[in-house]
Each structure stands twice: as C-alpha cells, then as structure tokens.
Amino acid sequence: MAVAGTLCASLAGCSSTGGKRAEDARKAAAAQGTAAVDTPRWTFAMITHSGDGDTFWDIVQSGAEQAAVKDNINFLYSHDDEAQQQAQLVDAAVDKNVDGIIVTLAKPDAMKAAVARAVKAGIPVITVNSGSAQSEEFGALTHIGQDETIAGQAVGEELNKRGRKKALCILHEQGNVGHEQRCGGLKETFDGTVQNLYVTGTSMPDVQSAIEAKLQSDSSVDAVVTLGAPYADTAVKAKQGAGSDAEIDTFDLNAKVAAGLKDGTLGFAVDQQPYLQGYEAVDLLWLYRYNADVLGGGKPVLTGPQIITKDQAGALAEYTERGTR
Numbered sequence: 001m002a003v004a005g006t007l008c009a010s011l012a013g014c015s016s017t018g019g020k021r022a023e024d025a026r027k028a029a030a031a032q033g034t035a036a037v038d039t040p041r042w043t044f045a046m047i048t049h050s051g052d053g054d055t056f057w058d059i060v061q062s063g064a065e066q067a068a069v070k071d072n073i074n075f076l077y078s079h080d081d082e083a084q085q086q087a088q089l090v091d092a093a094v095d096k097n098v099d100g101i102i103v104t105l106a107k108p109d110a111m112k113a114a115v116a117r118a119v120k121a122g123i124p125v126i127t128v129n130s131g132s133a134q135s136e137e138f139g140a141l142t143h144i145g146q147d148e149t150i151a152g153q154a155v156g157e158e159l160n161k162r163g164r165k166k167a168l169c170i171l172h173e174q175g176n177v178g179h180e181q182r183c184g185g186l187k188e189t190f191d192g193t194v195q196n197l198y199v200t201g202t203s204m205p206d207v208q209s210a211i212e213a214k215l216q217s218d219s220s221v222d223a224v225v226t227l228g229a230p231y232a233d234t235a236v237k238a239k240q241g242a243g244s245d246a247e248i249d250t251f252d253l254n255a256k257v258a259a260g261l262k263d264g265t266l267g268f269a270v271d272q273q274p275y276l277q278g279y280e281a282v283d284l285l286w287l288y289r290y291n292a293d294v295l296g297g298g299k300p301v302l303t304g305p306q307i308i309t310k311d312q313a314g315a316l317a318e319y320t321e322r323g324t325r
Helices: 004-011 020-032 055-070 083-095 108-120 148-161 177-189 204-217 229-242 255-263 274-291 310-321
Strands: 043-048 074-079 100-103 125-128 143-145 166-171 193-198 223-226 247-251 269-271 306-308
Touching: 043 055, 043 083, 043 274, 055 074, 055 229, 055 274, 074 083, 083 100, 083 108, 100 108, 100 274, 108 125, 125 274, 143 274, 148 177, 148 223, 148 247, 148 269, 166 177, 166 204, 177 193, 193 204, 204 229, 223 229, 229 247, 229 255, 255 310, 306 310
Parallel strands: 043 074, 043 100, 100 125, 125 143, 166 193, 166 223, 223 247, 247 269
Antiparallel strands: 269 306
C-alpha cells in the first residue's frame, strides 16, 4: 500500500487539510520570505498524527514553514492519523537521509521503533505536541508542547472557579495518550465529578449525537470539555439540541473558538500555541545543526497551557483569522 501518496511525492510539502488558508500561507511565505542565514539548505521533515481537515495542524505547519523560510530550510510535511502509517512516514524520511525530523508521539508505542531508527541513523529528532513523557527515552533532543496533565489540571481549576459540579470530557481519538492525560489531569484538580465520553472524532454527526444523548440523559452535567477546537462548535450544537444549560469549554484555539468566546457561546479555551510548536521545532533543529544547541536540557519546552476567556478573545481574533493562533 502506498504510504500517503509515497510520502506526499517524496515528502514534498503536503497540506494537512488541502484548505485554501493553508495554501495561501505557504504561497505568502514563499513569495515574501527570505532566508536570514547563509547556512546550508538542510532538509527537515515533520511527520504528525493529524487527520484530514484539522485546522490545528494547519497552524502548526504554518509556524514550521515560516521558520523554515527564515532558516533556509527545505521543509517537508506529511501526516497520517493511523500510527502504523505515521511510523512508515518516519521510516521514509530516514531512507531519504533528511537532516532533521520533527515528529508527534500521540501513540508512542507504535512510533518507538521508527524514532529509534532515525536516532541510530544520526538524524536529530525533536518531538512536538504529544509524547513528552517518552521523548527523552526515545532519544529525541527535546520536546516542544504543553504538558497535557498540567493542562488538564488547569481546566479543573478553572471549572472550580466557575462553580461547575459535573463535567463531561470528550475524547475524540481513542489511544491518544495526550487526550487521556488531559482528562486525567482534569479529574485530579476538579472538585466535582468528571465522566469521560469516547466519540468517533472522524464523524462530526456521530460526535454531536453522542454528546447530545449524554446531555439529554443527564441534566446534572453543567460543563462539557472538548479536546480540540473543531469539536467545540459541534458540542454547542449538541447542547442546543439537548436543551442543556451546560457550559462548553475547549482545548485549542481557532477563529471560530475566538468568536465563540467573544459572544459567550463558549466559556474558555486552553491554548497551547500550535504556531509556536511548529516554529520552535524548526528553529531548534536549525540551532542544533548550526551550533549544537539544545534548549531545555532534555526536558520539555512548554508552550502552554494558557486559559483564554472572553476578556482575551478580542485581542487574539486578528491572529486567529490569519491562522497563527
């Protein structure tokens, strides 16, 4: 079976969504950006666990591409939400003898051998977004992202401030260790009750019906926490369909979430700054190749969590519209 179109035609930069905004951002970077350094044109590959249509990964990719222009990097992006296929994409990058690899570890067990092969080949690896606990063990230089347990704990504390008593934590990707950590952290600090609800994240109608059914059957649920920005709007529709008064809160930020925060449709969002994750991953790989620099001393470099409420949403709206927050 061809792996993601032969690694997107030999790792030529692929869009995570094929969307117009992502394509426009790439064209703008290519047209306006100029390298700020005269170092060799190294090739860095980023391989993520993104599925199709996830705007979060457009933002990560945009940050990485902006840094790549500045650092004179040939940047190659590919993705697959199936862990086995993602591992094969890493193997393909190793076979191409790229100069650096950026990879997510949403399902670390499936990625361990591929990352080990890259490290053994002498290719520096940086992990981003998920897998902070396994990053050092697997031989990566560092991890860039938020600590998912700490992020979940922050959500629990915010719900306590809001006087919530029963929360529904929506997990849209079974097997994703980061998602389990978020809901686990929420349970650690929340004074009320937390129930996990597993949904089929690849089908928004299924997500909506599952949340709606739960809210209809349990009127005591007064908070719904989604683990990705695209699911927040679906949860709002489920709330309306169920006639529920539950507050909808979410991880991650995009233009629609910012608008929802501003008009009160959403309570708060947890921002992990995906643009920064992509940008810093490329920048740190460049620094390692150029100067053997490693940031963080082998420990995770945190990009979040930051709790965003109605008060901050307006100031961030401009950045969400341009696809950098």
